[in-house]
Amino acid sequence: MNPNLETIPKEIEKGIVDTLSIQLSMKAGIARRGMSREQLLTKNFDCMSSVSLNSTKYLGTLSIGFPETTLLLMNEKLTGEKLTGLCTECGDASGEILNIIYASARKRINESGFDFLPALPTTVIGKGLNPAGSNPSDIVLYYECESEVGPFLVILSLRVKP
Amino acid sequence: MFKPETRILVIDDMSTMRKIVIKSLREMGFADIHEAADGKQGWEFLDTSTPAIDLVISDWNMPNCTGLELLKKVRGDSRFAKLPFVLLTAEAEASQVAEAIKSGANNYIIKPFTPDGLKEKLEQTHKRLGA
Numbered sequence: 001m002n003p004n005l006e007t008i009p010k011e012i013e014k015g016i017v018d019t020l021s022i023q024l025s026m027k028a029g030i031a032r033r034g035m036s037r038e039q040l041l042t043k044n045f046d047c048m049s050s051v052s053l054n055s056t057k058y059l060g061t062l063s064i065g066f067p068e069t070t071l072l073l074m075n076e077k078l079t080g081e082k083l084t085g086l087c088t089e090c091g092d093a094s095g096e097i098l099n100i101i102y103a104s105a106r107k108r109i110n111e112s113g114f115d116f117l118p119a120l121p122t123t124v125i126g127k128g129l130n131p132a133g134s135n136p137s138d139i140v141l142y143y144e145c146e147s148e149v150g151p152f153l154v155i156l157s158l159r160v161k162p
Numbered sequence: 163m164f165k166p167e168t169r170i171l172v173i174d175d176m177s178t179m180r181k182i183v184i185k186s187l188r189e190m191g192f193a194d195i196h197e198a199a200d201g202k203q204g205w206e207f208l209d210t211s212t213p214a215i216d217l218v219i220s221d222w223n224m225p226n227c228t229g230l231e232l233l234k235k236v237r238g239d240s241r242f243a244k245l246p247f248v249l250l251t252a253e254a255e256a257s258q259v260a261e262a263i264k265s266g267a268n269n270y271i272i273k274p275f276t277p278d279g280l281k282e283k284l285e286q287t288h289k290r291l292g293a
Contacts, residue, residue, distance in 0.1 A: 023182070023274035079181035089177060096178040100273045103223070103252025110255065118223055118253055120175075 003113030008105075009033075009141050011112075012062065012156055015105030020147055023100060024077050028147040037140060043153055044128045046086055047071050049098040051119040053158065058114075060138060060158035064098045065131055070150030077149065086125050095121035101154070131155050163285050164217060164246075166191040171211075173197070173204035173229065174221035174250065179273075183219055183250070186277040190284075201227025205235055208242065215245065217284075219271075222251035222262075230265060237266035248287055 013030055020028035045065035053060040066074070068086055075093040076082050083089060098121045106116050131142075131153070143154040170192055174180045180197045187195055196215070198204040201224055208215055218236070222229040229249050236242045249262050252273040262270055269287040271280060 019274045022276055075178070078178055080185050081181065092176050093178040096176040099176065100252050104274065107254050120223065120225065
């Protein structure tokens with residue numbers, strides 16, 4: 001029996017909420033879910049991290065994008081360090097948050113019959129980063145997240161392996 | 163619980179996670195805390211540290227040398243046969259946890275974790291060691 005594909009976005013969502021509430025002791029929720037590439041074109045971020053998703057049947061990416069203010073405050077909450085601007089440490093915090101979201105979701109996703117491999121995050125820091133560069137054949141789902149220190153976006157992009 | 167003077171090595175490729183762990187350890191009263199960015203650096207520190215490290219808290223998924231590879235290297239060296247080694251991982255699949263324990267990990271901490279969760283795991287590790 002094929003595993004249920006709907007498990008993946010559901011577990012990613014749980015991973016987001018759990019990571020924020022446990023690791024950052026912070027209330028966070030998904031304000032809106034969407035699937036339109038056009039809407040993604042309107043989003044800009046100051047820091048983005050991604051992990052490659054790879055399983056027997058599927059390929060894709062899981063990305064997280066932060067505005068500067070949100071990320072600075074999250075970093076402070078995580079490490080106790082007050083930073084005044086975007087820097088390597090901020091990028092590291094972004095990567096670690098994504099790493100925990102993916103790894104905790106991956107465990108539950110694989111328990112339901114998938115076989116996604118572990119992956120290490122890569123991070124880009126810069127003004128006006130746009131996440132809409134994925135393959136047109138991908139299924140793209142984004143989560144507009146709200147936290148007590150500001151908004152951020154998580155994007156799940158998946159396609160069937162040729 | 164481990165004594166406040168316990169010499170601890172925290173290994174993680176992500177500086178943020180090292181800072182999170184170190185912050186929590188300091189809040190627990192530990193002061194002699196050292197850090198390394200991967201298993202290779204961690205091994206070099208362990209190998210040369212004087213006085214010796216009393217407790218290792220290491221991430222699992224790291225470039226160069228993973229936490230599990232480091233653990234196997236540590237357990238293969240008679241100097242570190244009884245060194246308390248705790249793996250920090252978001253890779254909490256049952257097979258992986260079993261592999262960690264089989265390879266000689268004294269305990270494992272699953273990310274995300276709270277400071278209280280970390281403290282609890284260290285207390286549990288100390289009890290298991292009967293130290």
